[in-house]
Every structure is written in structure tokens, then in C-alpha cells.
Amino acid sequence: MAYSAEISRTSPACILILIDQSGSMEEPFSGSQRRKADGVADVTNRLLQNLVVRCAREEGIRDYFHLGVLGYGADVGPAFRGVLAGRGLVPVSEIGHAPARLEERTREREDGMGGLVREKVRFPIWFEPVANGATPMCQALTRAAGLVGAWVREHPEGFPPIVVNISDGQPTDGDPTAIASELRGIRSSDGGVLLLNVHLSSHPAMPIQYPDAEAGLPDAHARLLFQLSSPLTPGMRSAAPEEGLHLSDAARGFVFNADIVSLIKFLNIGTRPSNLR
Amino acid sequence: MRIRIEAFSVQKDGNAPAENEDACAPADGGGPREPVLHAAVADGATESLFSGHWARLLAGAFASGEVRDARGLLAALPGLQARWHQHVAGKSLPWYAEEKLRDGAFATLLGVRVDAGTWSALAVGDSCLFQLREGRLSRSFPLEQSAAFGASPFLLSTHVHQNARVEPQVRTAAGDLREGDTLLLMTDALACWFLAEHERGRAPWAELPGSLEAFSTFLGRLRREKVIRNDDCTLMRLSVEA
Numbered sequence: 001m002a003y004s005a006e007i008s009r010t011s012p013a014c015i016l017i018l019i020d021q022s023g024s025m026e027e028p029f030s031g032s033q034r035r036k037a038d039g040v041a042d043v044t045n046r047l048l049q050n051l052v053v054r055c056a057r058e059e060g061i062r063d064y065f066h067l068g069v070l071g072y073g074a075d076v077g078p079a080f081r082g083v084l085a086g087r088g089l090v091p092v093s094e095i096g097h098a099p100a101r102l103e104e105r106t107r108e109r110e111d112g113m114g115g116l117v118r119e120k121v122r123f124p125i126w127f128e129p130v131a132n133g134a135t136p137m138c139q140a141l142t143r144a145a146g147l148v149g150a151w152v153r154e155h156p157e158g159f160p161p162i163v164v165n166i167s168d169g170q171p172t173d174g175d176p177t178a179i180a181s182e183l184r185g186i187r188s189s190d191g192g193v194l195l196l197n198v199h200l201s202s203h204p205a206m207p208i209q210y211p212d213a214e215a216g217l218p219d220a221h222a223r224l225l226f227q228l229s230s231p232l233t234p235g236m237r238s239a240a241p242e243e244g245l246h247l248s249d250a251a252r253g254f255v256f257n258a259d260i261v262s263l264i265k266f267l268n269i270g271t272r273p274s275n276l277r
Numbered sequence: 278m279r280i281r282i283e284a285f286s287v288q289k290d291g292n293a294p295a296e297n298e299d300a301c302a303p304a305d306g307g308g309p310r311e312p313v314l315h316a317a318v319a320d321g322a323t324e325s326l327f328s329g330h331w332a333r334l335l336a337g338a339f340a341s342g343e344v345r346d347a348r349g350l351l352a353a354l355p356g357l358q359a360r361w362h363q364h365v366a367g368k369s370l371p372w373y374a375e376e377k378l379r380d381g382a383f384a385t386l387l388g389v390r391v392d393a394g395t396w397s398a399l400a401v402g403d404s405c406l407f408q409l410r411e412g413r414l415s416r417s418f419p420l421e422q423s424a425a426f427g428a429s430p431f432l433l434s435t436h437v438h439q440n441a442r443v444e445p446q447v448r449t450a451a452g453d454l455r456e457g458d459t460l461l462l463m464t465d466a467l468a469c470w471f472l473a474e475h476e477r478g479r480a481p482w483a484e485l486p487g488s489l490e491a492f493s494t495f496l497g498r499l500r501r502e503k504v505i506r507n508d509d510c511t512l513m514r515l516s517v518e519a
Contacts, residue, residue, distance in 0.1 A: 006507055010291045049376075056373040057296075058327055096373050109379075111438060119379075122372045242429060 002191035003233035005159040007064050013159040014066050014089060014151045015051065016144055019044055019127070020167030020200075021073030022135035027168075029257065030204035037129035039200045040166050044069065044127050047164065052096035052124070061093035068147060069126075072140035074133030080126065088147050099124035137171035141179040145186060152188050160191045165228075166198040169221030180228040194233070196253035197225040207258040210240075212250035222256055229254040278456060279518045280314050280391060285492040286511040290500050298323065298384075299464050299511040300332035302340030315340045317388035318404050318511050320464040322432055324383075326374060331361050331382040331435055339388035347399055347447040350386070354433070354440050361435045381439075383432035387462055391515065396460060397451040401443065402430045405468035408452060409459040409482050414475055419448035423473035426465055460515040461485070466508035470499060485512060 007013045025037035048067065055064045068089040071079030078086050083098050102122045111117045148161035163183060186193045205218035210232060214223045229252040232240075240247045288297035298321030317339035321328030334357045344350045365378060385402025398406050400419040403426055408416035420426065431446045454460075461482065463471060474481035486492045492512060499505040 008291055008507070049373075052373045053376050054324065056326065056377045058374075059296075061373060096371075099372075102372055121376065124372055239429070 003160065003235055005157060005190035007159050009063050011158050012063055012066050014148060014161040016068045016070065016148055016161060016163045017044055017047060018070050018072065018140045018144055018163065018165040019079060020135060021071045021130040022133055023131055024135065024168055024170055026131040027202050030202050035129065036168055036200045037131040041127045041129045043166050043198055045125055048095060048126055049124055052092055055092050061096040063091040063093050065092040066090065067092055067095055070140055070143055071130065072136050073130060076136055076139045076143055089151060099126050101125050134172040135170055136173040137167060138173045138176045138179050141176055141183055145179065145183045148193055149186050152186055155188065157189045160188050160193050162194045162196065164196045164198065166200065168201060169199050169225045176228060184230055194230045194253060195228060197229045199225045199256045201257055208256035209245060209258050210247050210251040211254060212248040212252065226252060226254045278394065281516040281518055282316060283487065283514045285489045287493045287496050289509050290507050297509050298329040298332060299509040300329065300336040301511050301513050302336040313390065313392045315342050315388065315390050316462065316513055316515060317386060318462045318464055318513055320385040320402065320404050322383040325380060326377045326382060327365050328382040328384055330364055332384040334360055335384055335386045335433060339386065344388060345390060347444060347449060350399065350447060351440065351444060355437055358435050358437055381435040383434050385430065385432055389460060389462065391454060394454055395451060396454050398449065400448045401446050402432050403465040405463050407461040407471065416452055417472065418450040423469050423476060426469040454517055456517050456519055458517045462513040464509065464511045466506040467510040467512060470505040
């Protein structure tokens with residue numbers, strides 16, 4: 001069965017995040033003061049934080065994942081700053097040890113008895129909001145194909161690479177359909193590359209998670225990103241009810257103004273208790 | 278009637294022995310014992326921190342006779358949870374460990390009590406007990422089919438606020454025990470393989486080795502053949518002797 005390769009330190013999975021840093025990300029979300037660029041930085045930081053925490057063990061961080069972040073805007077290339085600057089795919093332990101800064105945040109958490117408790121947490125920040133230049137999405141997908149293609153040659157039997165593209169869906173360098181198809185066509189023996197899209201939009205529509213058809217999507221940008229997105233794997237779909245999601249067999253890896261952390265939770269790196277939330 | 282206990286545990290392939298998050302008690306196995314006897318296995322969830330320690334606390338509490346039934350488990354949990362929290366408290370942890378520790382640790386528990394020709398068992402999660410009699414599998418508890426194993430069982434948590442959810446998840450079973458019977462306790466990957474083999478009409482109990490070295494070699498072969506999930510594996514064998 002495809003998408004069932006073990007993810008372990010000897011056979012890590014690859015996750016590459018593409019972040020839209022174009023000038024249009026300066027615009028706010030609908031009905032909000034918050035800029036899309038802030039949304040991109042937040043989604044990216046939360047994804048990395050979640051992946052690092054999942055790999056944390058008593059002795060440190062186990063390298064179940066190799067992660068990369070490509071930015072696209074005025075430039076296209078690796079977006080890490082500081083000690084990771086210029087790096088493509090980086091073992092998750094190095095990422096966990098090198099956030100640009102730790103921000104103290106206050107978070108509300110269910111106390112399990114129907115109430116909420118407030119607690120102070122240290123939240124890692126790797127990426128600050130950037131909004132500058134055009135939206136060379138085709139170039140970004142081409143760079144992604146190069147990186148994950150090399151990964152698959154080195155890990156021909158591994159879990160297929162996952163590429164998460166976070167953008168407002170308005171490419172300025174042409175139609176990304178062909179290069180996205182080429183990217184999804186890169187295969188390990190366990191299946192093709194999974195291309196997931198997070199659409200952060202100014203359009204005043206309700207958030208949408210993992211739709212199975214274009215009908216009902218708010219605009220042409222959303223429909224484009226939906227078309228580029230891979231169908232969810234059987235493992236992702238079968239784990240979805242635990243996240244309160246009920247998905248059809250045709251559900252795709254596309255979300256509109258919503259978080260994608262729920263998808264990453266489905267990557268199986270060991271027993272995950274049903275009562276862990 | 279005396280019981281001989283053997284216990285073997287081997288970590289997931291690619292991990293160090295110290296990273297084994299399974300626990301069993303009594304851990305050393307040992308020679309024949311007079312009933313009353315308590316034995317337990319517990320499987321710490323990979324996706325939590327210090328879950329091996331939590332599994333050892335749970336298995337140890339059952340084996341000491343502190344936990345005899347569902348009510349006993351519910352009564353013992355707060356004390357065990359306090360001991361786990363004492364173990365992890367005061368450690369200076371990096372941000373990611375601090376974050377993960379907030380989720381607590383999780384583990385299964387399967388315990389069996391043998392007394393005067395009967396056994397009684399309790400289970401939370403997917404560690405399994407099998408009873409063999411006259412060359413046949415006569416009982417399978419709490420799971421009876423290999424298809425019933427999933428990646429997300431309900432597990433015992435170190436968080437006190439989860440305790441209210443435990444009672445409906447505790448499964449219990451009991452049966453009689455005769456000379457020549459064998460009780461096998463297994464954590465999930467091994468139990469799943471065992472049931473799958475039995476469903477194919479085979480007698481997997483005949484393949485189970487009698488030493489840690491042989492158990493390790495045996496698991497290596499099953500893993501290479503990809504007929505077992507790569508996970509920590511624990512086997513306890515309780516053989517009823519004259």
C-alpha cells in the first residue's frame with residue numbers, strides 16, 4: 001500500500017514548506033487588521049513548532065523529519081535566517097535548537113474539568129513576516145522539485161516528500177499547473193510527492209478544510225490551488241475523524257484561511273494515544 | 278499448582294535498549310512461584326515524554342498487588358501520577374521538551390492475577406493476554422482479531438484530569454487455569470502478529486522462543502520479513518506446572 005513507509009530516524013520523512021513573501025501579502029485578511037504576511041509567518045512557525053515537539057524525547061529531538069523552507073517574493077531560495085541561513089533540507093533537531101528567538105506567550109488550556117487555565121509558554125519564532133516583490137510561484141515549485149527530487153534519489157524507499165505551499169494563490173510568473181504536476185509526479189517506491197496548499201486570502205469567506213470539489217470555493221485563486229493539491233492519503237483520511245473532520249475519499253490537501261497542523265498530526269511516527277489532544 | 282514466569286523485551290529496531298518504552302513486572306521472570314501471583318506488561322506511547330517511566334510505574338504497581346481490579350486501578354492512579362510528576366519535576370528542559378511535557382505521558386496496562394486455579398485480568402489499551410490449553414488458543418483478551426489494532430488506542434495518562442475517562446475504558450476478563458495451561462502477555466505489535474498468524478490457521482505460540490537472545494533473533498526475522506510492525510516488543514509467558 002502506498003504512503004505506508006515507516007518514518008524513523010533511519011528512514012526520515014522530508015517536509016518542504018514554500019512561503020509566499022510577495023508584496024500582496026501586505027494586504028489584510030478580510031474584516032481584519034492582520035496582514036496575510038503575519039498569517040504566513042504564523043502558520044510556518046506553528047508547523048515547525050509542532051513537528052519539533054512531535055520528535056522531542058527525553059534525550060533530545062529525534063530526526064524523524066528533515067525540513068526545509070523556501071521563500072518566494074523578491075527572491076526565491078532557502079528562507080532560514082541565522083545559523084541555518086542558506087540551508088535546504090535540515091534535520092529537525094537542528095531546527096529545534098535554532099529558532100531565531102523564543103517569544104513568551106500566554107495560552108489558555110482546558111483544565112479537563114470544564115474550565116480554562118492560563119499558562120505562560122515559550123513559543124519559538126523562526127520566521128518574521130516578509131512582504132516584498134512579486135509572486136514567483138512557478139520558480140518556487142521548480143526549486144522544490146529539485147530539492148525533493150534529490151531527496152527521493154537518496155531515499156528511494158522512504159515516505160514520499162510532502163511539500164506545503166502557503167500563499168495567497170496569485171502567481172505572477174505564469175500558470176503553475178504543469179510544474180505542480182511534475183512535482184507530484186516525483187515518486188519514491190511508497191508513492192508520489194504530496195503537494196498541500198494553504199490559501200491565505202482577503203476574500204470574506206468562511207475557512208474551508210480539505211474540500212473534495214471546486215464547487216463552493218470562493219474564487220479563481222482558491223480553485224487554482226485546489227487543482228494543484230494532492231488527494232489526501234488513506235492514512236490521513238482515516239485519522240481525520242480524531243480531529244473532528246469527516247472527509248470524503250476525494251478530499252484534497254487544500255485549506256482556505258485555515259490551519260494545516262491537523263494534517264501533519266496524521267504522519268505516523270509511533271503510537272499516538274486517542275486521548276492526547 | 279506452580280507458575281513459571283519468563284519475560285523478554287526487545288526495543289524497536291534502530292533504537293537503543295534504553296529507549297525501550299515497554300515495561301513488564303516482575304521484570305526478571307524468575308523460577309516457579311506459588312500463587313497468588315500478579316504479572317503485568319505496560320507499553321509507553323512513543324509520542325510522549327518519559328512514557329517508559331510511566332509504563333514501569335504502572336506495571337510495577339500491578340505486580341506488587343497494589344492494583345487488583347478496575348476500582349483498585351482508579352484508586353492507585355493519583356499516587357502513581359504524583360510519582361511520575363515528581364520524577365520529571367525540576368528538570369531544566371529546552372522549550373520543546375517543556376511543551377511536550379505539558380501533554381503528560383501515556384501507556385497501556387495489562388495485568389493478570391492468578392489465584393487458586395483461576396486468573397483474572399484487566400486491560401487499558403491494546404496489550405493482550407492469550408490463554409493456551411491443549412495446543413489451542415482458548416482465550417484472547419482484550420482484542421480478539423488482528424484487524425482490531427489501531428495506531429490510536431485510549432491509554433492511561435499521567436494527567437489526573439483524565440482519570441474520570443478511565444473507568445469505561447477498563448476491560449476485565451477471568452477464567453480457570455489448569456496444569457499445562459499457558460498465559461501469554463504481549464504488547465501490541467507482537468500480539469497483532471500472533472493473532473494474524475492464528476487467523477491463518479497457524480500455531481504462532483509454537484514459534485515463541487525461550488530466551489532473550491532467541492527472542493531478539495526471532496523479532497529480527499519477523500521485521501525483515503515485514504510481517505510485524507517495527508515497535509518495542511514484550512512477551513511474558515506464565516506456564517502452569519504441577
